[in-house]
Amino acid sequence: MAEADGDEAPVQLDLRSGHSVWEIDSAPEAPRIRLDRDVETDVVIVGAGITGAFLAERLTRAGRAVMVLDRHAPETASTAASTALLQWELDAPMLELEQRIGFGKAAAVYRRSWESVRGIGALLDRLGLAPDFAPRETLYFAGTDLDPTDLREELALRRRAELPGELLDRDGLLSRFGFDRRAALLSTGAAEVDPIKLARVLLDAARSRGARVVSPILVEAYSTSPSSISVRTSHGVEIHGKALILANGYEMPAFVPATIHTIASTWALATKPQPPGVIWPGRALAWEASTPYFYLRTTLEDRIILGGEDEEITDAAARDALLPAKIPVLLAKLQKLLPAARLDVETAWTGFFGETEDGLPLIGPVPGHPRCYAAFGYGGNGITFSAMAAELIAGLLDGRRDPILDVLAVDRS
Ligand SMILES: Cc1cc2nc3c(=O)[nH]c(=O)nc-3n(C[C@H](O)[C@H](O)[C@H](O)COP(=O)(O)OP(=O)(O)OC[C@H]3O[C@@H](n4cnc5c(N)ncnc54)[C@H](O)[C@@H]3O)c2cc1C
Structure with a gap:
C-alpha cells in the first residue's frame, strides 16, 4: 500500500x-x-x-x-x-470562462451549477426539511470588472447556454428594487440557506x-x-x-x-434586523462585478448580510486585525446602495477563503x-x-x- x-x-x-x-x-x-x-x-x-x-x-x-x-x-x-448565497452564477463570468475553456465547456459547467442549486432544493423537499432554504433571484450589478455593455454580452452568452436572465437598466433597477445602479443582470434559480x-x-x-x-x-x-x-x-x-x-x-x-488554488481572506457582517420597509422586494441576492468584490443578502429575521473586500492575506492574525477596518467599508457600500438601511451591526466575522484561477x-x-x-x-x-x-x-x-x-x-x- x-x-x-x-x-x-x-x-x-x-x-x-x-x-x-x-x-x-x-x-x-x-x-x-x-x-x-x-x-x-x-x-x-x-x-x-x-x-x-x-x-x-x-x-x-x-x-x-x-x-x-x-x-x-x-x-x-x-x-x-x-454567508450561504446558493448561486449558480460563477465567480468567473461566462465571458471570461468562454475565453479560457471554450463556449461548450463553459456552458456545460454553468448549466451544471444551475442544476446543482435546483438539486439542493429538490433534495431538501425529499428529506422534508427546510433549513431556512429559500429560492431567490439574483442581481449582478455592473462594476469595475464588467460595465453595462459587458453585462449585455454576458447575458447573450448565458442565453445561448439556455440559462435565464434579463438586463435591467438604472430605471428598471430603481423601480423594481430601489437600488440606484447603472445596470444589473437579474436571474432566477438561486437560493439562500443557513449553512x-x-x-x-x-x-x-x-x-x-x-x-x-x-x-x-x-x-x-x-x-x-x-x-x-x-x-x-x-x-x-x-x-x-x-x-x-x-x-x-x-x-x-x-x-x-x-x-491553481490559493488562499485569501474575506470579511462579512450582519446588521441587526431592519425596520419594516427597508428590505427590497423579493429579497434578491445581490453581488457586484467589481474588484474588490461586494455582495449582500437578507436573512429570514430581516437582517442584511454583507461580505467581500477580499485580500490576498494568508496570515490569520493579519486577517483578524483588519476586521474593525473592514466593517465601516462594508457599511458604506450598503448605505450607498440602500440609503434607508439601518447600519447597526449585529455581528461581524472573517475567514480564509479558497479560490482557483478559473x-x-x-x-x-x-x-x-x-x-x-x-x-x-x-x-x-x-x-x-x-x-x-x-x-x-x-x-x-x-x-x-x-x-x-x-x-x-x-x-x-
Ligand atoms: C466568509 C465566507 C463567506 C462565504 N460565502 C459563501 C457563499 O455565499 N456561498 C457559497 O456557496 N460559499 C461561500 N463560502 C464558501 C463556503 O463556505 C465553503 O466552500 C464551504 O463552507 C466549504 O465547506 P467544506 O465542508 O469544504 O469545508 P469546511 O467547512 O472547512 O469543512 C472541512 C472540515 O475538514 C476538517 N479537516 C481538514 N483536514 C482534516 C484532517 N487532516 N483531519 C480531520 N479533519 C480535517 C476541518 O476540521 C473542517 O471541519 C464562503 C466562505 C467564507 C469563509
Whole structure:
C-alpha cells in the first residue's frame, strides 16, 4: 500500500474568527462519536463541513457504509462562516470562462451549477426539511470588472447556454428594487440557506442511514492502493475502507497535486434586523462585478448580510486585525446602495477563503492515488460545488465518469 503523504504534517489552519450570524441562535450539536480501535468501513470522508455532509447524505442514500472524520466539531469550520448565497452564477463570468475553456465547456459547467442549486432544493423537499432554504433571484450589478455593455454580452452568452436572465437598466433597477445602479443582470434559480442548519440536516439524514460521524479526530496520514485505502489518526487508530474522499475544505493535504488554488481572506457582517420597509422586494441576492468584490443578502429575521473586500492575506492574525477596518467599508457600500438601511451591526466575522484561477472547484480522482477522490469546492459557489461534488463522486464510485470532470480535474493548469 502506498503512503500518500509520507511524513508531512497535516495542514491545519486557523480558518476563521468572530461569530457568524448563524451562531447567534444555533441549535445544540449532535452527540459525537469517538473511536478507540481500528475499524473498517466502505467510504472514509475526511471533513464534516457542508462538503462532507453532502457526500455522506448522497453516499448513504446509495446504500454505502460511510465514516466521516473531523478534527473540529461538525459544521464548525469554514461552513459556519459562510454567508450561504446558493448561486449558480460563477465567480468567473461566462465571458471570461468562454475565453479560457471554450463556449461548450463553459456552458456545460454553468448549466451544471444551475442544476446543482435546483438539486439542493429538490433534495431538501425529499428529506422534508427546510433549513431556512429559500429560492431567490439574483442581481449582478455592473462594476469595475464588467460595465453595462459587458453585462449585455454576458447575458447573450448565458442565453445561448439556455440559462435565464434579463438586463435591467438604472430605471428598471430603481423601480423594481430601489437600488440606484447603472445596470444589473437579474436571474432566477438561486437560493439562500443557513449553512450550519443545512449541514446538520444532511449529516442527520446520513446518520439515520448508519453513517458514523467521528470528532474530534485528526487524520495524520493517508494510504491508498488499487485494492483499499486507510487513514491513520491522531488517536493512533486506523480506519480502513474501499474509497477515500477528501473534503478537508481549505486544509488540502499536501499530496494533492493541485496548483491553481490559493488562499485569501474575506470579511462579512450582519446588521441587526431592519425596520419594516427597508428590505427590497423579493429579497434578491445581490453581488457586484467589481474588484474588490461586494455582495449582500437578507436573512429570514430581516437582517442584511454583507461580505467581500477580499485580500490576498494568508496570515490569520493579519486577517483578524483588519476586521474593525473592514466593517465601516462594508457599511458604506450598503448605505450607498440602500440609503434607508439601518447600519447597526449585529455581528461581524472573517475567514480564509479558497479560490482557483478559473473560479471552478477541484473535484474528482486524485492522480497517483487510487481510490482517492477530491471534493474541494473552492470559490464563491463553495456550497453549490459541494452538492456537485457529492453527485459526481457518487457516480465515480458507481463506475460512471461524468465528462464534466475533465473541466474540474484536480491537476488542471
Ligand atoms: C466568509 C465566507 C463567506 C462565504 N460565502 C459563501 C457563499 O455565499 N456561498 C457559497 O456557496 N460559499 C461561500 N463560502 C464558501 C463556503 O463556505 C465553503 O466552500 C464551504 O463552507 C466549504 O465547506 P467544506 O465542508 O469544504 O469545508 P469546511 O467547512 O472547512 O469543512 C472541512 C472540515 O475538514 C476538517 N479537516 C481538514 N483536514 C482534516 C484532517 N487532516 N483531519 C480531520 N479533519 C480535517 C476541518 O476540521 C473542517 O471541519 C464562503 C466562505 C467564507 C469563509
